[in-house]
Amino acid sequence: MTTATPERAPVTAGDGAADFAALYRAHVGRVYALCLRMTGDAAAATELTQDVFVRAWERLATFRGESAVGTWLHRLAVNVVLERLRADRRRLARVEPAGDWLDDCAAPSPRDAVLERVDLDAALPRLAPGARLVFVLHDVEGYAHDEIARLTGLAPGTVRTQLHRARKHLSKLLRD
Numbered sequence: 001m002t003t004a005t006p007e008r009a010p011v012t013a014g015d016g017a018a019d020f021a022a023l024y025r026a027h028v029g030r031v032y033a034l035c036l037r038m039t040g041d042a043a044a045a046t047e048l049t050q051d052v053f054v055r056a057w058e059r060l061a062t063f064r065g066e067s068a069v070g071t072w073l074h075r076l077a078v079n080v081v082l083e084r085l086r087a088d089r090r091r092l093a094r095v096e097p098a099g100d101w102l103d104d105c106a107a108p109s110p111r112d113a114v115l116e117r118v119d120l121d122a123a124l125p126r127l128a129p130g131a132r133l134v135f136v137l138h139d140v141e142g143y144a145h146d147e148i149a150r151l152t153g154l155a156p157g158t159v160r161t162q163l164h165r166a167r168k169h170l171s172k173l174l175r176d
Contacts, residue, residue: 037136040125123173131166
């Protein structure tokens, strides 16, 4: 008799709370890492990770078992992060920025790239948010340009441009 792994276990079988706790322990690290890569902000990643698991608990009954639980959680996490980024963008659009505030937030200053050795995880937060999001979805998570465009509401050409800029900026950061 084989025991089900947390990845393929029937999540709703048996003690629901205990099953969900095991699911959480098995996947929280990967969900957090994805949220962190997409946002570049540890506090936001922690909050989004909690949101993902709250949403997973609420939607557990909709999990059909056609894919691995990890795949379902990954997709759920991407959607939660994208929803938050869209909401933040809408909130910022309602606020009229004063002065050169947007210029300061658009991209890190070259003076900030002083570190002798920068690894990818340290360099990702230094990218502009749009470029970071596209880079993570394409180069790290493996989404296609058209799929990223659909998920983010950007034009496919904009996705390609953001990806090019992200790679160029990361290359510079990793060389310095």
